[in-house]
Amino acid sequence: MVEVRLEGVTKRFGRVTAVNNVNLTFGDGEFTALLGPSGSGKSTILYLVAGIYKPSKGRIYFGDRDVTDLMPNERNIGLVFQNYALYPHMTVYDNIAFPLKLRKTPPEVIRDKVLEVAKFLHIHELLDRYPAQLSGGQQQRVALARALVKEPEVLLLDEPLSNLDALLRIKIRSELKRIQKELGVTAIYVTHDQSEALAMADKVVVINRGVIQQEAPPDTIYNEPRNVFVASFIGSPPANIFPATMDYTEEPCINLPGGTRHCVEDEYASVLWRMKPSKVIVGFRPEHAEIVENPVDGRPVIVGEVYTVEPLGRENIVTVASEDIHLKVITPPEVRPEAGELVYVAVEKGKLMLFDPQTEVNLRYIAREWSQGG
Amino acid sequence: MARRGRQALFFLLPMLILVVAFYILPLILTAWISFTPLTNWRVRDQLDDFVGLENYVNLYYLARYDPDFHKVLQTTLVFVTFTLFINVVGGLVLAILTYLIDERISLAYRLLWLLPRMTPLAVFGLLWYYFFYGGPQGTLNSFLLKLGVIDEPVRWGTDPAMLPYSAWAIIVFVNGLVGVSYGMIIFYSAFKNIPRELIIAARVDGARTWEVIRHILVPMVRWHIVFVTVWQLLSLITSYTHLFVLVQWSVVDKWYGTTLALYVFNTAFFDVKNQGFAAAAAVILVIIGSILGLVTLRIMRFSQMISPPRGDI
Numbered sequence: 239m240v241e242v243r244l245e246g247v248t249k250r251f252g253r254v255t256a257v258n259n260v261n262l263t264f265g266d267g268e269f270t271a272l273l274g275p276s277g278s279g280k281s282t283i284l285y286l287v288a289g290i291y292k293p294s295k296g297r298i299y300f301g302d303r304d305v306t307d308l309m310p311n312e313r314n315i316g317l318v319f320q321n322y323a324l325y326p327h328m329t330v331y332d333n334i335a336f337p338l339k340l341r342k343t344p345p346e347v348i349r350d351k352v353l354e355v356a357k358f359l360h361i362h363e364l365l366d367r368y369p370a371q372l373s374g375g376q377q378q379r380v381a382l383a384r385a386l387v388k389e390p391e392v393l394l395l396d397e398p399l400s401n402l403d404a405l406l407r408i409k410i411r412s413e414l415k416r417i418q419k420e421l422g423v424t425a426i427y428v429t430h431d432q433s434e435a436l437a438m439a440d441k442v443v444v445i446n447r448g449v450i451q452q453e454a455p456p457d458t459i460y461n462e463p464r465n466v467f468v469a470s471f472i473g474s475p476p477a478n479i480f481p482a483t484m485d486y487t488e489e490p491c492i493n494l495p496g497g498t499r500h501c502v503e504d505e506y507a508s509v510l511w512r513m514k515p516s517k518v519i520v521g522f523r524p525e526h527a528e529i530v531e532n533p534v535d536g537r538p539v540i541v542g543e544v545y546t547v548e549p550l551g552r553e554n555i556v557t558v559a560s561e562d563i564h565l566k567v568i569t570p571p572e573v574r575p576e577a578g579e580l581v582y583v584a585v586e587k588g589k590l591m592l593f594d595p596q597t598e599v600n601l602r603y604i605a606r607e608w609s610q611g612g
Numbered sequence: 613m614a615r616r617g618r619q620a621l622f623f624l625l626p627m628l629i630l631v632v633a634f635y636i637l638p639l640i641l642t643a644w645i646s647f648t649p650l651t652n653w654r655v656r657d658q659l660d661d662f663v664g665l666e667n668y669v670n671l672y673y674l675a676r677y678d679p680d681f682h683k684v685l686q687t688t689l690v691f692v693t694f695t696l697f698i699n700v701v702g703g704l705v706l707a708i709l710t711y712l713i714d715e716r717i718s719l720a721y722r723l724l725w726l727l728p729r730m731t732p733l734a735v736f737g738l739l740w741y742y743f744f745y746g747g748p749q750g751t752l753n754s755f756l757l758k759l760g761v762i763d764e765p766v767r768w769g770t771d772p773a774m775l776p777y778s779a780w781a782i783i784v785f786v787n788g789l790v791g792v793s794y795g796m797i798i799f800y801s802a803f804k805n806i807p808r809e810l811i812i813a814a815r816v817d818g819a820r821t822w823e824v825i826r827h828i829l830v831p832m833v834r835w836h837i838v839f840v841t842v843w844q845l846l847s848l849i850t851s852y853t854h855l856f857v858l859v860q861w862s863v864v865d866k867w868y869g870t871t872l873a874l875y876v877f878n879t880a881f882f883d884v885k886n887q888g889f890a891a892a893a894a895v896i897l898v899i900i901g902s903i904l905g906l907v908t909l910r911i912m913r914f915s916q917m918i919s920p921p922r923g924d925i
């Protein structure tokens with residue numbers, strides 16, 4: 239339908255900078271998730287795209303059209319709020335029909351369109367009810383219907399599933415994705431639930447304190463976090479992060495906690511040779527490590543003492559204390575070491591992540607920028 | 613169910629006692645007095661001296677034949693209708709304006725409108741006494757004389773040439789000024805309670821300011837509108853203090869400035885001190901007030917607004 243572009247957009251509220259110099263492109267017909275902790279500026283970006291807020295700086299484009307100074311109703315967007323914001327004094331029918339009535343659409347056309355979208359979302363039997371008489375999931379679909387009935391070019395969703403129970407959420411998640419693809423509408427989806435973002439989105443934008451941290455497909459966000467923030471925000475539990483010193487004798491080698499060493503051979507090696515940092519920040523995902531009794535050659539291994547074991551049914555989360563660092567490892571249910579036991583944590587080959595200690599950027603990205611820059 | 617009944621009684625009891633002590637008992641007393649020839653508070657020899665419906669019959673003849681009493685009835689009708697309109701619609705308009713403008717200006721603006729209500733009655737009366745004073749030194753007169761709009765001072769509220777409309781305009785204006793802030797405060801706080809998302813949602817749906825007002829703001833405070841309407845209606849029917857000052861100081865004509873409530877007051881305590889007769893008029897006033905209150909609730913479809921509770925507790 240249309241591509242949405244933010245160019246150097248900044249939004250300040252008094253002294254608070256909610257969104258800081260953001261450059262972003264939301265692809266035509268793509269489903270983009272805006273992911274970040276509370277107060278990071280997700281809703282603000284959404285409201286900027288909607289036209290509810292005017293940027294303090296920068297421009298916003300829908301395709302070639304500069305919409306920066308247009309009012310929300312001139313932008314052809316649909317917006318679903320976190321709390322649905324259904325009009326409590328109107329029936330479901332009137333709620334959905336409201337945007338069309340304001341456009342002075344002929345009544346017969348309104349009727350047809352409302353019925354169509356209501357059928358599409360399976361709420362056509364609820365049209366006479368008031369919002370207070372609906373369940374959370376039904377309200378959510380009414381809000382969606384109200385946004386879709388306008389046939390918007392851009393669909394904006396502000397944590398629309400956060401009020402639902404886990405089961406309903408997963409159900410509606412896939413439904414939402416299906417609807418979005420069927421309509422081919424450009425969708426921006428705000429959430430602080432990472433599993434939602436990773437499961438639904440074509441592209442995930444991670445934001446923190448108003449600054450974009452990473453913009454990439456879900457796989458990349460998960461496997462190759464651009465910086466320490468993304469690594470420690472994504473995953474449940476999130477990645478283990480700790481500082482380590484380096485030495486460079488024959489190869490760049492990391493001194494891991496517990497006294498072991500790991501020498502880097504993969505694509506990190508070249509960037510380490512060039513930068514020769516004396517320290518790095520090391521990270522790995524709990525699901526990319528296992529507890530072993532004997533260290534295996536080649537794999538990075540950390541020695542430590544079992545601190546706690548949390549059985550979760552399908553798996554256990556084992557916390558291992560090594561020096562003053564606590565590492566989490568996900569183990570199969572049968573691997574359940576005793577607290578106090580001395581164990582080795584072995585990280586899968588190639589799954590160790592290294593970050594620059596100053597900028598906290600993943601060294602892999604620095605390497606790529608170098609190779610691109612020549 | 614019995615438990616719930618007892619619970620209800622427990623919570624209602626203090627209020628019930630107050631209502632009985634300060635409303636029901638005086639009402640019964642008033643009704644009683646309306647069947648006696650009580651004058652000049654000669655309670656001892658007249659309170660048990662029943663004259664049957666004599667006071668009511670007198671009232672009937674007065675209503676039928678007395679030109680001054682006709683003026684009182686007309687004035688009551690005009691006064692209540694127009695002041696009510698100003699109080700409700702004006703209050704709504706003011707609330708909408710203050711809701712839409714910047715918060716700080718809005719606060720100053722609302723305080724300004726509260727001034728008439730906060731001003732002591734005597735000061736307020738004096739203000740209007742000077743303002744509408746018939747001599748050349750009256751505020752309005754001197755102002756208009758300077759501007760050259762009028763050549764000689766006008767006796768605004770009492771000049772027979774302009775009666776009854778000028779007197780009515782003044783009493784409606786002065787009382788409207790006092791009453792309008794009530795609706796404004798109620799409606800404003802009701803607006804403040806509307807979730808901001810609803811307004812934003814309406815904006816996104818394409819509503820202009822006027823449409824936000826019409827489709828969101830006003831319907832969302834309809835409960836408050838009913839409340840303010842009934843409340844103001846009843847208080848306008850029964851209140852007389854401001855009118856008393858205006859009439860007493862001859863800002864307005866005596867009869868075109870007197871409503872039924874003031875008439876009752878004057879009859880009982882001021883002019884002829886005929887309490888038995890005043891009580892009969894008061895009883896009629898209470899009946900009229902009750903009927904009008906119920907009719908208003910009916911017209912505004914109050915019962916439809918009380919939605920059944922969502923929980924069962």
Ligand SMILES: Nc1ncnc2c1ncn2[C@@H]1O[C@H](COP(=O)(O)OP(=O)(O)OP(=O)(O)O)[C@@H](O)[C@H]1O
Binds near residue numbers: 280281283430
């Ligand atoms: N209208 C406003 N006035 C002042 N500050 C605001 C306003 N709206 C947002 N902020 C501030 O801007 C920052 C970003 O807010 P925003 O609502 O975009 O966060 P968010 O990422 O949506 O958070 P959440 O997940 O809690 O909804 C916050 O620090 C917030 O306090």
Ligand SMILES: [Mg+2]
Binds near residue numbers: 281282396
């Ligand atoms: Mg938000």
